[in-house]
Amino acid sequence: MATHEVQAVREQGMWQVFIDGFPVTEVRRWPSVAFVAREWISLTDQVPSREVDLHVTVIGRNHFAPLA
Numbered sequence: 001m002a003t004h005e006v007q008a009v010r011e012q013g014m015w016q017v018f019i020d021g022f023p024v025t026e027v028r029r030w031p032s033v034a035f036v037a038r039e040w041i042s043l044t045d046q047v048p049s050r051e052v053d054l055h056v057t058v059i060g061r062n063h064f065a066p067l068a
Contacts, residue, residue: 003053006037010058 007018014026015033019040027036034056042049 003055004037004041006033006054006056007059008033008056 005020007021008030009016009018014028015030016026017024017033017037017040019037024040025036027033034054037054037056038049038052041047041052041054045052
């Protein structure tokens with residue numbers, strides 16, 4: 001099972017979704033952040049979405065903090 005770092009940034013009414021430091025997409029609703037991230041990872045890593053382990057962090061408003 002792979003673990004991925006997901007960061008969410010709220011900007012102009014949308015949640016920007018970053019996976020492992022890379023921008024992936026934007027979603028309108030907070031519950032969609034984890035769902036979209038899990039589906040994206042399952043498609044790119046070719047693993048079932050139930051096997052994707054996420055750690056979601058809200059970074060803040062209108063800025064992105066890169067992973068250390």
